[in-house]
Amino acid sequence: MPNNCLDLESIRCFLAAAHHGAFRPAAAAVHLSPPAFGDRIRRLEEDLGARLFERTTRKVRLTEAGRRFAEEAERLLEAEARCRARVLADGQEALPFELTVGTRFELGLSWLLPSLDTLSAAAPERTLHLSFGDTADLLRQLRRGEIDALVTSARLALTDLEYAPLFGETYTFVAARERARAHPLRRAADAARHTLVDADRDLPLFRYFLDAVPPEPAWRFARVERMGTIAAVRQRILHGHGVGVLPTYFIRDDLKARRLVRLFPKVTLMSDMFRLIWPAGHRRAPELRALAESLAKVPLR
Template identity: 55%
Template sequence: MLPDLDSLRCFVVAAETENFRRAAARVALSPAAFSERIKRLEETVGATLFVRSRREVRLTDAGRRMLDPARQALATAADCVTAALAEGRVAPFTLNIGTRFELGLSWLLPALDELRAARPERRLDLYFGSGPDILDRVLRGLLDAAVTSARLTDAGLAYAALHEERYAFCAAPSALARAPLAGPADAARHRLIDVHADLPLFRYFQDARSPAEVWAFAEAEHVSTIAAVRARVLDGAGVAVLPAYFVAADLAAGALVALMPCTEPGTDWFRLVWRAGHAQAAELRALAETLRGRPLR
């Protein structure tokens, strides 16, 4: 006996939300009816698909193996509807996209209405998280794709380049009034503000300088997000390397000053990243092409 499409949809939504109650609300079922549907699906396939706890559910190994085929089955069913519809009409579908907080709020969120108007049949749901979190969710099949500039090392990922990410080494005028910074010899009089110790943004500047230089700051402070780094630098608490798009207005207004402007920090790329072999790969490439036409802000 094969599983029905409604049960597969419930399974996919439960895997994405990791919570039966939230998943039940998304498919308009009562929690009891939703749990019963998942139980019947497990009986049909002959395997336990979720590890259940009071607060969340997690996919078992069998569930993880089944997630991509379940998504593909739903996509194939949607294609059947598309083929049967009148010419030019497309069945509705949803793409779940991960993004880090700052980029999502400044760039993706303001674009949602325009993107929906251009493709009414396509709904984009956003998930906000850190770089490692959203990539992990893509690999686990909990997100369709993620917008990230994180370095990719997993062969199971495919991507499309969106925008080059440039960086600026900067400080507030108040910090420079206390102690100028014209080279590595001045670093000892300043605090470096950064996101993480293991993946510092300062490396984009340092890698553009001579390997012989030693940048020994008075101390380093790590605050997890670029919004927090920007806030600390604007307060005059230290110096930092930040994405150029994120501080462009601050630099133009004089709230921040570019340090050692003759050295251009290295660059990276924002990419739309998805699992290789994704059933909606063509739609994800089409989304990437559209996003390339929207300037960062």
């Protein structure tokens, strides 16, 4: 028999399953075991008196009733977030909660870690934990529900994720000053005298330059070194062992001190956007949006 009262946590589970198309990753996204998650969906269907999903061995698909409910469920959770905001608008102390945010090492150490006190002052009820790693590892943690969100500028398929933009990230093609003076790099043909230093075999950093210049002539370097992290890329370039592209914020002091110099200064490299990303249907989505607003006010260091 349908129940007049609907459980909001079960509705969040429903939306997570609708976004993921499968119960197991959806359960991880809302920090529940698969059996507990399945039980919430079953109880929600019983409360509504309607079947919301067509189930197969590996996937689930919304029924017509499920599709109609999904539209209303999104609005219901938005209304709940507005209610919470109204209740706390008079300065009433909020209940404490915790969030774990993933970040790559360099960004976390230079920007997020020094900002923890500022973020704590903005929301004393919120405790932030950090998890460091590369983007692939952090994304795996996010999908398993081990972290609540991650900060990244990586280009991800966002079909089952939500995000809030934080700030733009620009890039600069650089070399050590002495190397640039001894071996000028003014055209594509000059690349044959240089080593390109990048993060991995896909050359994700150099592509910010490559996508900003004509496809011909080709850029053929004498060799390519893959360093894994932008900190290691910076060290190799700084010591004169190659050239490469780095986030401008990360080498701002090097450029100012002329330890590194810009190559092709008239070329505007492609830019990117840092985002706070979390699983769709996350139970702390309103708090994650509030965190994103606070992060957007913290300048890069």
